Each structure stands twice: as C-alpha cells, then as structure tokens.
Amino acid sequence: MCGEEWRLTTSETERVNAAVQRLRRAGLRNTAARRGVLDQLAHAVGGRGHLSVSELHHALLARGVVVELSTVHRVLRQLVELGIAHTVPVGRTTTFGLADDIHHHAVCGTCGDMRQLPAEAVAASVAAARAVGIDTDQSGHPNGVVVYGRCVRCRTTDR
Ligand SMILES: [Zn+2]
Numbered sequence: 001m002c003g004e005e006w007r008l009t010t011s012e013t014e015r016v017n018a019a020v021q022r023l024r025r026a027g028l029r030n031t032a033a034r035r036g037v038l039d040q041l042a043h044a045v046g047g048r049g050h051l052s053v054s055e056l057h058h059a060l061l062a063r064g065v066v067v068e069l070s071t072v073h074r075v076l077r078q079l080v081e082l083g084i085a086h087t088v089p090v091g092r093t094t095t096f097g098l099a100d101d102i103h104h105h106a107v108c109g110t111c112g113d114m115r116q117l118p119a120e121a122v123a124a125s126v127a128a129a130r131a132v133g134i135d136t137d138q139s140g141h142p143n144g145v146v147v148y149g150r151c152v153r154c155r156t157t158d159r
C-alpha cells in the first residue's frame, strides 16, 4: 500500500464531491481528514465496500494524510450523523461504508470480508421485515439486511 499510486476513478470522485457538498451544507469544512476518509470510503465501494476505523487510519497515513486515530473516529461519527456513511458490525469490529446508494451487505463471519448487495437483491427480505413492523433505515446505525456466511477463501483454507 505504501507509495502506491493512488487515484480515484471518475465515479469515485463524483461520490466524494457529492459528500463534500453535503458536509458544506451542514456547515463542515472540507478538511484533509474528512476528504481523506471520504476518498477511502469511495474507493472501497467497488471492493469490500466497508472499512474499519484502523484500516481507514492506516490507509490515510500511507497516503501521507497525517491524522490522529481520534480524528478519524470523529470524522466517521459526523459522516454517520449526517447519513453520508453507515455502519455494519463484523464480529466485534464496526465497519464504515458510504451510504449514498441503498445497499445491503454479505459478510464472511470468519475473516470479515464483505461485499455490498444491491437493494433489489434483498427486496423480499426488506418487504417481509416491514410487514412485521421493522423498517430498514438506510442511514446511520446498523441497518438493512446483513447476510452472514463464509467466503470462498475461508471455505477452501478450511478443508
Ligand atoms: Zn454499506
């Protein structure tokens, strides 16, 4: 990761810019820490989708954005409060991802690997939950549908 050329794709940049505008509307400046966290979260969308606080912290330091761990925590809390990011627990770790599109999550309960699931993929589960009075709130706290299982890598190394 260190020294690696690090560039956002066009769609990642669009996500970050939209989030920065929401921060500005909430009266929050586009600081290096906020921008760095948003860059990492946008970059993660195409892969695992979510990152833990320490993963984000390490990634920022590797890119030369020198911030305290406590700052990363504070930035993430603000993003979650504004509905820009949301959280999913993986074991005892809280992971953070951008909440700019409606998605759900499939998690490997063994290694914590994660993939985002499109809303259509779990529409029936969401409708069933709503029918029994549980609404899946997409912003803020643990929400939506989380499918736990084991990833290909863990299944093969386990044999
Ligand atoms: Zn997510």
Ligand SMILES: [Zn+2]
Pocket: 108, 109, 110, 111, 112, 113, 150, 151, 152, 153, 154, 155
């Ligand atoms: Zn796994």
